[in-house]
Amino acid sequence: MKFVQIIDYKTERSDDMNRLMDRWAEQTKGKRTATHNIIGKDRSQADHYVEIVEFPSHEEAMKNSHLPETDRIFQEMVALCDGMPSFTDLDVVRDEQLNAATAGRFFHEVAAGGNLDIVDELFAADYRDHDVLKEEDTAVGTDVIRSDVTGWRDAFDFRFDLDKQVSEGDDVVTLWTWTGMHKGDFMGIAPTGKRCTMTGTTVFRFQDGMIQEGWWHMDALGLMRQLGALG
Numbered sequence: 001m002k003f004v005q006i007i008d009y010k011t012e013r014s015d016d017m018n019r020l021m022d023r024w025a026e027q028t029k030g031k032r033t034a035t036h037n038i039i040g041k042d043r044s045q046a047d048h049y050v051e052i053v054e055f056p057s058h059e060e061a062m063k064n065s066h067l068p069e070t071d072r073i074f075q076e077m078v079a080l081c082d083g084m085p086s087f088t089d090l091d092v093v094r095d096e097q098l099n100a101a102t103a104g105r106f107f108h109e110v111a112a113g114g115n116l117d118i119v120d121e122l123f124a125a126d127y128r129d130h131d132v133l134k135e136e137d138t139a140v141g142t143d144v145i146r147s148d149v150t151g152w153r154d155a156f157d158f159r160f161d162l163d164k165q166v167s168e169g170d171d172v173v174t175l176w177t178w179t180g181m182h183k184g185d186f187m188g189i190a191p192t193g194k195r196c197t198m199t200g201t202t203v204f205r206f207q208d209g210m211i212q213e214g215w216w217h218m219d220a221l222g223l224m225r226q227l228g229a230l231g
Contacts, residue, residue, distance in 0.1 A: 009049055111149055
């Protein structure tokens with residue numbers, strides 16, 4: 001589950017604080033586990049700041065806290081503040097923007113990029129897949145993603161253009177255009193070397209920040225015509 005820490009503090013030494021944060025980022029490069037960091041200034045109180053730090057999980061946040069560099073920087077941060085900063089720890093139970101970004105990572109990094117190592121980072125272990133190209137209505141588990149991506153990448157060099165994304169509640173709907181060059185066997189069709197395009201829509205349902213279920217709809221007939229399989 002994604003995790004967010006909110007740090008609330010007051011300081012009249014914002015420039016020194018910024019230099020301190022830059023130094024911490026440099027010292028922890030390659031070791032820190034935070035994925036995103038935002039600092040906001042209170043419009044009605046000039047010395048009041050709120051820092052929001054995102055982590056993949058509470059466990060990863062704890063790893064970050066236990067870095068020796070983090071402990072040293074915290075002591076210096078306290079010295080720059082007017083009083084002790086306050087901390088609020090939050091488990092992220094819903095983040096529509098984050099879900100859309102996760103869906104985008106699948107299309108660009110996993111499908112087109114071939115990075116199968118992050119499949120378990122994006123998809124729930126009991127992920128349920130619904131694909132119009134398959135005889136079975138539902139396939140379960142992350143191996144179905146690895147198998148599908150491998151099969152498509154063996155048959156085509158391709159990319160995805162994400163034409164539109166809509167996030168609502170736990171669902172992310174992606175309208176995409178796929179462009180590929182046919183280089184390997186695909187559904188019994190020998191390589192043609194043809195460049196093809198196909199449009200489709202994917203709906204991902206998220207749970208606790210992971211892709212729990214997916215529905216795939218695509219212009220498969222149009223693709224087969226372009227490959228010369230249909231008259």
